[in-house]
Amino acid sequence: MDVAIITVGDEILAGDTTNTNAAWLAEEIADRGSRVRRILTVPDDRSVIAARVREWSAAFDAVLVTGGLGGTPDDVTMEAVADALDRPLVVDGDERERLVEKAREFREENPELAAEYDLDLDFDAAASLPEGARPLATDAGWVPGCVAGNVYVFPGFPDEMRAMFDLAAEEFVGDAVSETVWTPTPEGALGPVLDGVDERFDVAVGSYPGKGERPGRLKVTGTDSDEVAAAVAWIEGELDTVDAPPGE
DSSP, X not given: OEEEEEEEOHHHHTTSSOOHHHHHHHHHHHHTTOEEEEEEEEOSOHHHHHHHHHHHHHHSSEEEEESOOSSSTTOOHHHHHHHHTTOOEEEOHHHHHHHHHHHHHHHHHOHHHHHHHTOOOOHHHXXXXXXXXXXEOOTTOSSOEEXXXXXXXXXXXXXXXXXXXXXXXXXXXXXXXXXXXXXXXOGGGOHHHHHHHHHHOSOEEEEEOOBTTXXXXXXXXXXXXXXXXXXXXXXXXXSXXXXXXXXX
């Protein structure tokens, strides 16, 4: 699968929050044999989100959107996804019941907090999803995410996002395989080897420079494990290589 990731949030664009979600999702998707082709951060702007989701849902096998779910005025992601797919927002009855029960349990278990904050929850809004969407809900968070067509909508809080991704993780299993070659050779001297791999093998090679005493690495990716192995063997015959650093 070719996948695009969109993270939503003014706080990310302002530098107030580090975008760890995109990096985590990209690694998880790559580990399952699919490929991330685009990563973009957009503001909490309904029209901007909708335009990008509409474009990328047509261009890629899947689009993952994270952030902008909740009960505050700037949480517009679900509405934007509905706009992008030309679907109305409808209340999911099962999700509404789940949220009502979850709120009841919270009030019973935390009476002092419920009294202090006078929780007034809009269950219809929280349970509204694009028509026909499959809800994604976990105990880690409040509002549901969903799968609508090839668009996956997750919350922005990392713990909630990761728990929700687990519900759909197997849908990103693909046929891409990769191997890594570690080398002390400076990145600037790798040109002939990278050109040689490109001429000889049907693989893609990512070059990542070393830092300090940490060696650089070449990540070889393809859809044929034998082709990837052959490319790695050829690279190892052309370069000085070293063992992977501890922890890799």
